[in-house]
Amino acid sequence: MADANMKILVVDDFATMRKIIRNLLKELGYGNTDEAEDGARALEKLEEGGFNFVITDWNMPNMPGIELLKAIRQTDGIKDMPVLMVTAEAEKEKVVAAVQARVNNYVVKPFTAAVLKEKIDAIFDKLG
Amino acid sequence: MSAPSNEMDEIIDEFVVESEESLESLDQMFVALEKDPGNTELINEIFRCAHTIKGAAGFLGFTKLVEIAHVTEDVLNKLRKGDLVVTEDIMDAVLKAMDIIKEMLSNIKTKRDEGISPSIEFMQIISEGKSAAVPAAEGGEVEKEDTKAGGEVSPEALEAAVEKREVPSFHKEKEHNIRVDIVKLDEVLNLVGELVLSRNRLMRLGSQLNDTRIEEEIVSHTDEAIAQLDLVTSDLQLAVMKMRMQPIAKVFNKFPRMVRDLARSGGKEIELKVSGEETELDKTVIEEIGDPLIHLIRNSVDHGVESPAEREAAGKPACGVISLSASQEGQNIVVCVEDDGKGMDPEGIKSSAISKGVITPEEAAKLSPKDALDLIFRPGFSTVKQVSDISGRGVGMDVVKTGITNINGLINIESEVGRGTKIIFRLPLTLAIIQILIVKAGSEIYGIPLANVIENIRLHPEDVKTIRGREVVRIRERVLPVARLESIVRPRTGMQRGKSDKIYIVIIGVGEKRFGLLVDELYGQEEIVMKSMGEYMKGTEGVAGASITGDGKVVLILDVASVLTVRRFPLAS
Numbered sequence: 001m002a003d004a005n006m007k008i009l010v011v012d013d014f015a016t017m018r019k020i021i022r023n024l025l026k027e028l029g030y031g032n033t034d035e036a037e038d039g040a041r042a043l044e045k046l047e048e049g050g051f052n053f054v055i056t057d058w059n060m061p062n063m064p065g066i067e068l069l070k071a072i073r074q075t076d077g078i079k080d081m082p083v084l085m086v087t088a089e090a091e092k093e094k095v096v097a098a099v100q101a102r103v104n105n106y107v108v109k110p111f112t113a114a115v116l117k118e119k120i121d122a123i124f125d126k127l128g
Numbered sequence: 129m130s131a132p133s134n135e136m137d138e139i140i141d142e143f144v145v146e147s148e149e150s151l152e153s154l155d156q157m158f159v160a161l162e163k164d165p166g167n168t169e170l171i172n173e174i175f176r177c178a179h180t181i182k183g184a185a186g187f188l189g190f191t192k193l194v195e196i197a198h199v200t201e202d203v204l205n206k207l208r209k210g211d212l213v214v215t216e217d218i219m220d221a222v223l224k225a226m227d228i229i230k231e232m233l234s235n236i237k238t239k240r241d242e243g244i245s246p247s248i249e250f251m252q253i254i255s256e257g258k259s260a261a262v263p264a265a266e267g268g269e270v271e272k273e274d275t276k277a278g279g280e281v282s283p284e285a286l287e288a289a290v291e292k293r294e295v296p297s298f299h300k301e302k303e304h305n306i307r308v309d310i311v312k313l314d315e316v317l318n319l320v321g322e323l324v325l326s327r328n329r330l331m332r333l334g335s336q337l338n339d340t341r342i343e344e345e346i347v348s349h350t351d352e353a354i355a356q357l358d359l360v361t362s363d364l365q366l367a368v369m370k371m372r373m374q375p376i377a378k379v380f381n382k383f384p385r386m387v388r389d390l391a392r393s394g395g396k397e398i399e400l401k402v403s404g405e406e407t408e409l410d411k412t413v414i415e416e417i418g419d420p421l422i423h424l425i426r427n428s429v430d431h432g433v434e435s436p437a438e439r440e441a442a443g444k445p446a447c448g449v450i451s452l453s454a455s456q457e458g459q460n461i462v463v464c465v466e467d468d469g470k471g472m473d474p475e476g477i478k479s480s481a482i483s484k485g486v487i488t489p490e491e492a493a494k495l496s497p498k499d500a501l502d503l504i505f506r507p508g509f510s511t512v513k514q515v516s517d518i519s520g521r522g523v524g525m526d527v528v529k530t531g532i533t534n535i536n537g538l539i540n541i542e543s544e545v546g547r548g549t550k551i552i553f554r555l556p557l558t559l560a561i562i563q564i565l566i567v568k569a570g571s572e573i574y575g576i577p578l579a580n581v582i583e584n585i586r587l588h589p590e591d592v593k594t595i596r597g598r599e600v601v602r603i604r605e606r607v608l609p610v611a612r613l614e615s616i617v618r619p620r621t622g623m624q625r626g627k628s629d630k631i632y633i634v635i636i637g638v639g640e641k642r643f644g645l646l647v648d649e650l651y652g653q654e655e656i657v658m659k660s661m662g663e664y665m666k667g668t669e670g671v672a673g674a675s676i677t678g679d680g681k682v683v684l685i686l687d688v689a690s691v692l693t694v695r696r697f698p699l700a701s
């Protein structure tokens with residue numbers, strides 16, 4: 001089961017989106033969240049430590065979500081970090097690329113709190 | 129989303145602000161893309177912006193916005209993949225879609241609803257533009273003519289489908305939110321911390337001073353603490369001021385698109401060169417210069433730059449250049465609009481002003497060429513015989529001047545026939561801190577904004593004459609209407625003269641208007657922060673606000689513009 005106190009990093013270049021996702025998380029009882037505006041900044045924060053879970057957008061300047069995912073998987077200390085990828089439409093090639101880069105799950109925008117909960121629960125049930 | 133409604137409101141407000149910011153930079157990218165159609169990096173950037181807005185709009189339930197962003201994104205995606213090539217017509221369609229998105233955002237801001245839905249026809253035009261797409265030729269160059277065959281979206285069809293829309297204009301309503309860089313906020317916070325420390329130190333020293341024995345050491349510590357407080361306060365003032373500063377790019381970004389549209393509809397070729405867009409100005413000043421700049425740039429496109437044929441006949445390149453620039457010079461920001469068009473002829477302006485009754489032939493004869501150019505700022509003046517649909521619906525140059533004067537700015541024109549026109553604004557960095565001349569009139573201390581003080585002269589009370597019941601002073605062969613300063617602010621105190629044998633006259637002016645204020649003492653100048661008068665005293669005629677001087681006295685700050693427009697004082701002009 002997912003721990004309600006786990007620290008979640010929300011990564012998106014659009015501030016409104018970060019706020020929306022953090023609000024949805026709060027609604028689900030996850031109040032311990034932080035945010036980053038792109039992959040590069042996210043990686044810095046993750047390397048500083050303390051995070052348990054990452055929700056990242058795909059489409060971002062500097063470092064897109066897929067690159068962030070790949071970087072996480074190659075960085076000691078955070079390589080097993082669960083990552084949920086947010087995509088706009090279910091674009092097949094994107095999902096395939098994300099799965100190959102060992103994403104834990106993906107969610108298509110726009111989504112509701114219930115859908116987000118399903119995805120998070122699925123990830124953490126699998127991890128045990 | 130089921131967030132509480134006020135939280136939801138906040139998110140929607142942020143969404144609108146953030147989306148509008150992204151769209152502002154988009155216009156510029158579109159214009160750049162038209163010039164450099166193969167630039168995939170630009171297309172990617174534009175695509176990402178539309179995509180992001182669409183994503184957030186989906187969460188917030190703005191389905192109409194999602195719909196139009198989606199079709200736009202599709203066209204952009206085709207451009208990105210090379211299935212479509214950039215043509216002016218495709219750009220027109222995409223730009224129109226952007227305008228609709230902007231309108232929807234502004235409706236969302238006020239009504240929490242997109243308000244409009246793009247007509248079915250418009251959506252079809254956009255989607256036909258993509259379905260009848262002409263594949264980009266492989267490897268080789270693409271001729272414009274070729275691409276017209278299939279993927280064309282005719283401007284006429286667009287006009288028919290979308291009700292005629294104005295060139296995007298600036299939001300009239302003032303925005304109350306400002307997005308501040310965290311670095312700036314941190315700086316302020318840090319300084320406030322310093323300020324608190326200094327205050328604590330002074331308070332402790334103050335309590336020690338209460339001891340009867342004042343030791344030299346305490347005095348020198350007090351001096352130190354005061355010096356420190358002085359330093360921190362000045363820095364804090366600057367830092368807070370900087371929080372209100374925004375790059376002028378916020379205004380400049382809208383112009384490439386505007387010039388593109390105007391030039392296209394006027395059959396002209398114009399390149400807009402923008403520089404100094406990173407220059408920062410107070411938010412209030414930024415909001416005020418938008419309209420004057422729109423008007424000046426319209427004028428340059430409409431009346432300044434000639435048609436390509438005329439330009440070639442005059443031996444100039446067919447493509448005209450309008451340069452828009454901003455830079456900081458000391459405590460001022462200088463903004464320039466310059467074109468390489470036909471310029472203005474002082475004699476033509478004079479005869480036009482005479483025929484419109486703006487001035488008499490005698491007055492015209494006395495005017496220098498430079499003063500003749502300034503005639504365009506007079507109300508009721510326009511050198512264009514035919515009102516075009518570009519500048520015709522705008523405001524007159526007199527309104528431009530008023531707008532700039534309102535924010536304590538100055539305008540200057542330089543023009544040379546055949547070579548072009550340059551209009552220069554000199555604007556204050558901020559409106560928060562002003563320089564005042566401190567004077568005493570009757571029993572009160574007043575402050576007069578230094579920007580409006582023309583000169584000070586010492587007189588004898590008997591130099592003030594009365595002509596037809598009005599007080600005047602003759603200065604250098606000119607009769608200047610005057611009044612006791614305190615009689616303006618407190619009319620019931622009457623026109624008592626001071627008893628002393630000397631009196632000062634402070635000549636104030638806005639534009640060409642002049643007026644003399646009689647005062648008893650001149651105390652010098654000071655930099656102050658103006659406070660509003662509060663509910664009780666609000667609207668006091670002739671008073672703009674109040675401040676406290678270094679020695680703790682309250683000064684009323686004169687509202688020079690209102691003093692000059694009050695009818696009971698005849699003005700020398």
